[in-house]
């Protein structure tokens with residue numbers, strides 16, 4: 001069951017958007033509970049019935065399911081909650097340009113490949129089937145394109161050709177769960193700026209990641 005309430009947002013309040021399993025959402029909540037991430041997860045927003053809802057219930061994070069007119073519903077919700085950051089964690093929809101514009105540099109996404117390689121769906125499988133020797137994760141700001149926004153952080157792993165697809169998936173998810181909350185912390189701390197497509201993270205802040 002996904003209720004309607006959300007917490008009043010603190011100055012470091014996050015909204016997480018998910019459509020599926022929700023393992024990144026859970027990792028972010030746990031990092032916050034463990035003090036690794038100085039932020040409050042004010043609301044999980046989902047666009048469909050999915051396992052993330054169950055995780056939110058167990059973690060006592062308010063959850064809201066978008067209705068059929070999800071675009072305006074989402075815009076209204078974000079206006080109401082006014083989070084410091086909107087964190088996409090497996091949200092399977094392209095955000096309306098209006099929302100991207102309104103929340104410029106306040107929406108993050110995580111992608112399970114080294115962008116610009118393998119954008120879109122099934123990135124891990126595509127990289128695996130392509131036989132890449134190196135793959136990884138990308139955390140980036142969201143712009144109007146699909147997985148095209150300025151890159152904040154990438155972490156790579158070498159692929160052992162003997163790995164099965166699920167072994168690769170497991171390793172990718174481990175990287176995601178470790179790095180997403182740390183990157184969110186860096187962005188919330190504010191020691192960064194963007195020039196063109198380049199994201200600069202100031203030295204002291206960079207030590208966090």
Ligand code: GRF
Pocket residue numbers: 018019020021022023024025089090091110111112176
């Ligand atoms: C992750 O691999 C993320 O990179 C991609 O969608 C997947 C979501 O997984 N955007 P989960 O729902 O967080 O388990």
